[in-house]
Amino acid sequence: MRGLPAEWKTIFKTDKVQVMNMRKLKDAAKIVRSKNSGPFELTLDVIFADDETFEKASRAKIITKESVAAAYGIDADMVLDIIEFPVARAIKATLIRPLPSGNLGERDVYGAQQHAPLMEMGVDL
Amino acid sequence: MLKEYRILSPSGIVGYGFPEESWRLGIAQKPDLIACDAGSTDPGPYYLGSGKPFTTRSAVKRDLTFMLTDAIRLGIPMCIGSAGGSGGTPHLEREIGIIKEIAREKGLSFKMAAISSELDKEFLAQECVKGNIVPLGAAPQVTPEDIRGCRRIVAQMGVESIIKALNEGAQVVLCGRAYDPSAFAADPIRLGYSEALATHLGKILECACIAATPGSASDCMMGYLYEDSFAVEPCSPNRVCTTTSVAAHTLYEKSNPYMLPGPGGTLDLYECRFIQETERRVRVYGSKFIPQEKKNVKLEGVKSAGYRTISICGNRDSIFIEHLDEVLAGVKRRTAENISGTDIDYNLDFIVYGKNGVMGALEPIREITSHEVGIVIDAVADTQENANTVCAVARSTMLHYGYEGRIATAGNLAFPFSPSDIPVGEVFNFSAYSLLENDDPAELFPRTYYEFADGEEKH
Numbered sequence: 001m002r003g004l005p006a007e008w009k010t011i012f013k014t015d016k017v018q019v020m021n022m023r024k025l026k027d028a029a030k031i032v033r034s035k036n037s038g039p040f041e042l043t044l045d046v047i048f049a050d051d052e053t054f055e056k057a058s059r060a061k062i063i064t065k066e067s068v069a070a071a072y073g074i075d076a077d078m079v080l081d082i083i084e085f086p087v088a089r090a091i092k093a094t095l096i097r098p099l100p101s102g103n104l105g106e107r108d109v110y111g112a113q114q115h116a117p118l119m120e121m122g123v124d125l
Numbered sequence: 126m127l128k129e130y131r132i133l134s135p136s137g138i139v140g141y142g143f144p145e146e147s148w149r150l151g152i153a154q155k156p157d158l159i160a161c162d163a164g165s166t167d168p169g170p171y172y173l174g175s176g177k178p179f180t181t182r183s184a185v186k187r188d189l190t191f192m193l194t195d196a197i198r199l200g201i202p203m204c205i206g207s208a209g210g211s212g213g214t215p216h217l218e219r220e221i222g223i224i225k226e227i228a229r230e231k232g233l234s235f236k237m238a239a240i241s242s243e244l245d246k247e248f249l250a251q252e253c254v255k256g257n258i259v260p261l262g263a264a265p266q267v268t269p270e271d272i273r274g275c276r277r278i279v280a281q282m283g284v285e286s287i288i289k290a291l292n293e294g295a296q297v298v299l300c301g302r303a304y305d306p307s308a309f310a311a312d313p314i315r316l317g318y319s320e321a322l323a324t325h326l327g328k329i330l331e332c333a334c335i336a337a338t339p340g341s342a343s344d345c346m347m348g349y350l351y352e353d354s355f356a357v358e359p360c361s362p363n364r365v366c367t368t369t370s371v372a373a374h375t376l377y378e379k380s381n382p383y384m385l386p387g388p389g390g391t392l393d394l395y396e397c398r399f400i401q402e403t404e405r406r407v408r409v410y411g412s413k414f415i416p417q418e419k420k421n422v423k424l425e426g427v428k429s430a431g432y433r434t435i436s437i438c439g440n441r442d443s444i445f446i447e448h449l450d451e452v453l454a455g456v457k458r459r460t461a462e463n464i465s466g467t468d469i470d471y472n473l474d475f476i477v478y479g480k481n482g483v484m485g486a487l488e489p490i491r492e493i494t495s496h497e498v499g500i501v502i503d504a505v506a507d508t509q510e511n512a513n514t515v516c517a518v519a520r521s522t523m524l525h526y527g528y529e530g531r532i533a534t535a536g537n538l539a540f541p542f543s544p545s546d547i548p549v550g551e552v553f554n555f556s557a558y559s560l561l562e563n564d565d566p567a568e569l570f571p572r573t574y575y576e577f578a579d580g581e582e583k584h
Contacts, residue, residue, distance in 0.1 A: 040261075104505055
């Protein structure tokens with residue numbers, strides 16, 4: 001989330017107001033997807049179309065344990081790892097599944113439709 | 126200098142199919158090995174638990190007919206990993222039956238090894254007591270009781286038992302549950318090719334053309350293994366491999382794309398280089414393998430969770446939708462009251478599409494504006510009869526539930542089907558996902574041999 005300019009901060013007395021026309025990750029990335037990595041983990045891939053955007057995203061640290069946890073409304077320690085893979089222009093985040101795949105209460109056995117909160121994440125790119 | 130070794134991978138899963146034209150183009154290149162993986166835990170715990178494959182017999186027979194007939198004609202080995210999907214004994218037996226049928230129909234002569242991977246629960250419980258079973262990733266530690274409570278436990282084999290089978294003269298090797306690359310890597314490793322390169326190549330080939338663009342799990346991919354590198358190229362002229370498509374595949378379904386743990390060690394891809402060799406072929410250098418001091422195999426076990434009955438219904442009433450949470454809590458309470466006095470042990474859940482049906486606990490959006498919702502009533506109980514009862518009570522209670530402000534008093538639910546309730550059968554939970562430390566992996570996975578002469582099985 002982008003911080004507010006100094007003058008605005010004095011007006012709003014906060015720097016946590018979200019900038020309205022911020023881009024979403026779905027407008028900046030070529031691929032945003034989720035999938036099981038074994039029955040107990042869920043792995044999220046963000047792949048960019050070109051090196052420039054990937055490097056910007058990597059420098060801006062848009063995908064962190066904290067930003068992913070905030071998007072999904074979970075504790076940051078449920079996010080196991082954030083890994084960059086420059087050769088594929090990709091950033092990967094791995095979560096602990098709320099339930100092992102297919103257990104009672106399951107909503108998505110393959111884990112292939114858990115990407116939406118990441119896709120809608122506001123990014124400064 | 127080792128010569129070029131060619132591996133033809135027809136399909137991501139035996140039974141997913143592949144175009145005949147791609148197959149012919151692959152076979153024309155005179156492969157040294159035909160290999161295909163058939164396994165996955167993706168479809169969930171049911172298939173391992175029930176002993177049923179997630180592919181149909183006729184689709185598997187179609188794929189295996191092409192593969193077996195050409196492997197025997199060319200005099201090359203054919204290796205199948207994770208037969209029948211989950212690789213348990215019933216899964217392996219179905220595949221053996223299909224091979225016997227094809228051999229008879231085509232009059233083929235060959236020796237086959239079937240390698241089983243379903244392990245004895247009491248043996249594993251003892252290993253657990255000795256501290257030889259450790260949890261894997263985010264999975265919990267299992268106890269000996271957890272292991273004894275499993276319906277079925279399989280272990281993922283590495284290359285050792287497959288190499289033994291090939292050395293003992295098998296031309297066809299059908300594996301129970303196998304680490305995905307094993308069926309591809311065993312023969313080249315046996316012939317002296319690098320374990321790192323053969324395993325990394327196997328990792329890519331096991332998904333067939335998913336590493337190509339456009340990607341597909343049901344089209345043929347060819348792998349070319351050299352002393353210092355490997356290359357991949359799709360058989361169909363309608364697809365290409367690019368450095369991006371191959372590298373991006375390395376990410377797929379993995380927690381860490383650089384370090385890929387498997388039986389015997391970890392594939393280290395930090396120093397991998399992907400080079401576009403031709404418009405359609407990518408060459409890969411620099412894969413490394415870090416052997417483990419203590420060898421281990423991955424265990425997958427499932428236990429019964431009971432029997433399920435579901436009912437699918439919908440609602441298009443703004444007042445009902447406004448009071449949805451109150452209705453669902455009320456139906457749960459009322460169902461418990463109406464079943465009290467019986468000894469039914471059950472779990473009742475409602476999946477609400479239009480609210481959080483896809484993401485459940487992970488859904489960040491709490492307020493909904495849907496004009497209609499879809500509801501799946503999910504009842505799981507100790508017997509099918511009891512699951513039917515719980516589902517029926519919950520369904521009729523929800524149909525007539527009197528919520529606050531209700532003005533549509535004829536019924537709250539729209540049912541698309543008659544009958545409204547569907548008995549699903551026995552369902553399972555993953556209950557063991559662990560590593561078993563074991564020094565002699567070849568012996569952990571016993572081999573059974575079959576010999577065919579002109580299609581007749583020799584005894």
